[in-house]
Amino acid sequence: MKLILKIWRQKDAKSSGKFVTYNLDNISPNCSFLEMLDILNEQLISQDKDPVVFDHDCREGICGMCSLYINGRPHGPDDAVTACQLHMRKFRDGDTIIIEPWRAKPFPVIKDLMVDRTAFDKIIQEGGYISVNTGGAAEASSILVSKKNAELAMDAAACIGCGACVAACKNASAMLFVSAKVSQFALLPQGQLEAKERVKKMVKKMDELGFGNCTNTYACEAECPKLISRSNIARMNREFFCAKVS
Amino acid sequence: MSLLGIFLMIFLVVHLGINLCLLRSDGGAWFNAAAHFMGTNYIVKVFEVILFGGFILHILIGTILQIQNWMSRPVRYKVTNKTYTPFLSKYMIYTGIIILIFLLIHFMNFYFIRLGWVSNPNITAEGEPDFYLIAQELFVQPAYSLLYIILIIILGFHLNHAFQSAWQTLGVNHPQYNGFIRWFGTIYAILIPLGFIFIPLYFLLIR
Ligand code: FES
Numbered sequence: 001m002k003l004i005l006k007i008w009r010q011k012d013a014k015s016s017g018k019f020v021t022y023n024l025d026n027i028s029p030n031c032s033f034l035e036m037l038d039i040l041n042e043q044l045i046s047q048d049k050d051p052v053v054f055d056h057d058c059r060e061g062i063c064g065m066c067s068l069y070i071n072g073r074p075h076g077p078d079d080a081v082t083a084c085q086l087h088m089r090k091f092r093d094g095d096t097i098i099i100e101p102w103r104a105k106p107f108p109v110i111k112d113l114m115v116d117r118t119a120f121d122k123i124i125q126e127g128g129y130i131s132v133n134t135g136g137a138a139e140a141s142s143i144l145v146s147k148k149n150a151e152l153a154m155d156a157a158a159c160i161g162c163g164a165c166v167a168a169c170k171n172a173s174a175m176l177f178v179s180a181k182v183s184q185f186a187l188l189p190q191g192q193l194e195a196k197e198r199v200k201k202m203v204k205k206m207d208e209l210g211f212g213n214c215t216n217t218y219a220c221e222a223e224c225p226k227l228i229s230r231s232n233i234a235r236m237n238r239e240f241f242c243a244k245v246s
Numbered sequence: 247m248s249l250l251g252i253f254l255m256i257f258l259v260v261h262l263g264i265n266l267c268l269l270r271s272d273g274g275a276w277f278n279a280a281a282h283f284m285g286t287n288y289i290v291k292v293f294e295v296i297l298f299g300g301f302i303l304h305i306l307i308g309t310i311l312q313i314q315n316w317m318s319r320p321v322r323y324k325v326t327n328k329t330y331t332p333f334l335s336k337y338m339i340y341t342g343i344i345i346l347i348f349l350l351i352h353f354m355n356f357y358f359i360r361l362g363w364v365s366n367p368n369i370t371a372e373g374e375p376d377f378y379l380i381a382q383e384l385f386v387q388p389a390y391s392l393l394y395i396i397l398i399i400i401l402g403f404h405l406n407h408a409f410q411s412a413w414q415t416l417g418v419n420h421p422q423y424n425g426f427i428r429w430f431g432t433i434y435a436i437l438i439p440l441g442f443i444f445i446p447l448y449f450l451l452i453r
Contacts, residue, residue: 168327171319172318215335
């Protein structure tokens with residue numbers, strides 16, 4: 001495949017960036033998107049040029065590090081996959097591909113396509129701990145959890161914190177991420193003790209960090225590689241409301 | 247935002263009820279009686295203050311949230327978002343602004359007359375403004391009616407997203423009820439505007 005890439009290049013957080021065009025040839029349609037970028041970087045290095053910086057780690061869709069906004073969609077044109085699981089066969093020969101970093105005030109660009117997502121860690125930290133008894137490990141099934149809630153909590157816990165929801169949202173809102181993190185505990189008995197404090201603190205932190213407000217366009221849900229449902233947002237709203245009034 | 251929105255949606259039903267009195271060929275007796283009641287009754291007066299408060303808060307909070315939302319993405323994307331979302335959900339602020347303009351025109355034509363801020367030659371026998379005649383005078387002008395109809399359709403767009411969005415914000419999201427909420431919201435967003443639109447059409451075409 002022949003490709004024209006327009007990639008956002010930015011030297012560091014302080015400099016202003018610009019799009020740079022690269023032509024790539026001989027790309028296999030079976031190549032993953034990140035492998036395609038690797039090939040580009042090999043070429044740039046051999047030409048003594050600065051390679052394109054982008055985040056990645058597991059390359060199997062479980063760590064949430066890869067974060068590319070490809071042709072107007074976080075993680076590119078495929079549904080329910082991360083950029084590392086996206087393959088070049090989803091594009092056509094001769095396509096122009098525009099690659100941008102996540103854009104949101106709380107996600108400043110570090111270099112090129114890499115953004116600082118510490119904001120998410122701060123929200124998680126704000127959620128605090130859950131109380132457990134120390135000592136010998138208790139029999140796991142001594143705490144009863146309904147099958148339905150166990151499933152819903154697991155679905156919420158599938159969030160890998162990649163930030164595609166923020167990147168997709170026209171308001172750069174982090175509601176889907178925060179609601180998944182709130183839900184995974186709110187649904188389980190182990191999370192009850194600190195539930196009210198947790199939701200209040202996490203929402204407060206989210207607002208403080210400068211994420212936008214949810215206007216229910218559901219772009220987050222549509223782009224989430226882990227298919228986190230917007231029903232989590234409604235659950236968080238309920239939890240938040242109850243915590244506020246009680 | 248959501249509670250205020252639901253409150254305003256209930257008000258719209260009352261407003262439509264009164265407007266439909268215009269359709270009676272009684273020379274405006276019902277409509278003017280309703281207008282008189284709304285203008286003089288003390289309970290309505292209290293409600294009116296709450297209603298204005300509701301409108302102002304809805305507009306104010308909506309604007310503040312929107313400005314925050316714009317500020318959350320200081321550097322825009324080159325390729326604007328291609329994610330599939332319900333079409334009207336992204337344009338609430340714009341449909342909202344258009345509705346606000348409509349509201350101002352509406353106030354010029356009706357509410358300010360009652361306050362005596364705008365002069366008005368149409369007076370009933372009791373010396374009150376004859377809102378039936380005022381409405382009739384406006385609606386027989388095709389240009390005014392057309393503008394009115396377009397603005398009401400935009401209101402319908404706003405309502406269609408607003409209804410289900412309000413419930414989601416309030417935390418009402420359950421597979422058992424989501425379908426109903428969506429369905430009810432769409433029916434509401436079609437029927438209410440249709441009711442309002444029928445009135446100028448009646449004055450223009452039928453009478
Ligand atoms: S690199 Fe780990 S999810 Fe993409």
